[in-house]
Structure formats: C-alpha cells, structure tokens
Amino acid sequence: MSPSPRVRDDLVASIPSLRAFAVSLCGHPDQADDLVQETLVKAWANLGSFREGTNLRAWLFTILRNAFYSEFRKRRNEVEDAEGVFAARLAALPAQSGHMDLQDFRTALATLPSDQREALILVGASGFSYEEAAMICDCAVGTVKSRVNRARTKLSELLAVHSGDDFAADAPDKAALSVAASGNAPGSGR
Amino acid sequence: MPRQRSGGGDDGTKPDGKRTVGPENPDGDVTPAGGQDDTRPANPGRDVTQATPDNSVPPRIGDEMRGHIGERLRAHYDAVAQEPVPDRFLDLLAQLEAGSDSDEADPEK
Numbered sequence: 001m002s003p004s005p006r007v008r009d010d011l012v013a014s015i016p017s018l019r020a021f022a023v024s025l026c027g028h029p030d031q032a033d034d035l036v037q038e039t040l041v042k043a044w045a046n047l048g049s050f051r052e053g054t055n056l057r058a059w060l061f062t063i064l065r066n067a068f069y070s071e072f073r074k075r076r077n078e079v080e081d082a083e084g085v086f087a088a089r090l091a092a093l094p095a096q097s098g099h100m101d102l103q104d105f106r107t108a109l110a111t112l113p114s115d116q117r118e119a120l121i122l123v124g125a126s127g128f129s130y131e132e133a134a135m136i137c138d139c140a141v142g143t144v145k146s147r148v149n150r151a152r153t154k155l156s157e158l159l160a161v162h163s164g165d166d167f168a169a170d171a172p173d174k175a176a177l178s179v180a181a182s183g184n185a186p187g188s189g190r
Numbered sequence: 191m192p193r194q195r196s197g198g199g200d201d202g203t204k205p206d207g208k209r210t211v212g213p214e215n216p217d218g219d220v221t222p223a224g225g226q227d228d229t230r231p232a233n234p235g236r237d238v239t240q241a242t243p244d245n246s247v248p249p250r251i252g253d254e255m256r257g258h259i260g261e262r263l264r265a266h267y268d269a270v271a272q273e274p275v276p277d278r279f280l281d282l283l284a285q286l287e288a289g290s291d292s293d294e295a296d297p298e299k
Contacts, residue, residue: 002290008287011283012275012280012283016273017267019270019273020268020269020270020271023270024266024267033276037282040286041282044286102265102269109263120263121267124260124263125263125268152251152256156256
C-alpha cells in the first residue's frame, strides 16, 4: 500500500538521521547507506503496521537497528572485523565543523561497547527521550540510562587523557585522569 | 631461561606487598569491614564527587565535561545528518512508490 504524502515526507525527512545513526552503528559510510536502504525497503513493506500519528522516526530507527543486528553483523563477522578496524573507520569519517578534536572523540567513541554507544547516540545526538531509546533498543528505560551514564563516564576518562594529558603518555592512572577531567575547560573550542 | 629478578624491585610477582589498613590484624576474622560498601562495582580509582548510595549508578561526571561530550557527539552525528539526502534514497522511494501504485496487493519483503 502507498503511504500518505505526509508519511512519505516524514520518511524522507528521517533519512539524514537514519544515516547518521547507521554510521555510528556500523562505522562505515557505504555500509551505513546500504543499511538505510534496507531499512526504507522494510519500512515500506510494513507501513501497514505503522499507525500514522505515532513516532515514525522511532519506528524507523527500530527497524534499522534490528536490520543491523540481524543481518549486517552476520556479514561483518564473515570478514572478522576487529574492534580496531571499527575505530579506524569511525575516526576516518569526514569532519564537518571546526572541531579539531573530533577525530579524537570518534576514536574514543569507537572504544565504547556497542550497546553503550548506541544508547548515547540515540539520547545525546538523535534527540530521543530515554523512553524512546528504550523502545528502539528493546530494553528497560533504566538500562538505557545506565548505558548512557557509563558511556559518558568512559568518554570523560578517555577525553581527559587526550585533552589534558597529551604528553604524559605513560601515566594512565586514574588519579591523573580525574584531575585532568575536573580541570578541563570544555569551552576551548571557541 | 626465565628472566631473573633480583628481588627488591617493584615487580608485582607477589600480592603480599599490600598495606594493611586497619589498626587491628583481621587475621581469621571474616566479618566484612563496616565502612566498605561491597555492593559497589569495583572502581577503586574513580573520582566520585558525589558519593551516591545507589550502587548501580556510575559517578556523575561534571556538567562541563558533559557539555564537552554532548557538543562533540552532535558534531560527529551532524557531520552525516546535515548532508543532503543522497539521490539513491529518493530514487528508491520513487521506485517503491511506483511499485506499490502498480501492484497494490504484492506483499513483497
């Protein structure tokens, strides 16, 4: 069945954020777009089960995430994709703005466990509520909160190393990290 | 031949070097230390600014670091999300639309 023009427009409007989410999931722009394509085809085929007026974006993200975990991961495993490869890919993504430390951030982001990374992306970048993110990830709201918290904590440790401890290559002890974290001025970008 | 250690170094061969913290020797005493919260996840070196009694919640990071992370997170995301929609997707939707118009009853996956 053909969707209403409104749903079709919403579908198109969701594509940019679907692509961004897909890149964060699989770390590779080309694979990400294949994933988005698969998502759109699946969504189209299942539009009958979507109730107009409910959250189309969250519904699409759910489809994309399911497609990634069910199929894309299988394919990825065939190539035996190491964690380091994922990190390198994410760090190699084009930077748009003037954040000189964006690649460092991406490297740090890539080291997070995938469940934490996706929760952080959904809540911190895609603009979903904890409730919506929980629906998308098919888990409890508290689980999302805990994943996001752990992701932020881990990132704050890693970023403190990069921004505050650049020259202390072999001083990775936690005390140094937390000092750097608390003394770090985040407004340095401007 | 195994490498030789000439004693006295700071190698961690034995865990015996740990300092006893309590004044009394807790030898044979299996009572858990009262002040220690054993239910917390093991994060000894963490900077806990606000000691929360809730054991499942990691320490809250500062608002500044939070802003720092949020800003970069969105920069990372927007680098892709602010790109125009590639033609392949518009073509795809046009194809899907054409397909569903010409063949309403096809439950193709």
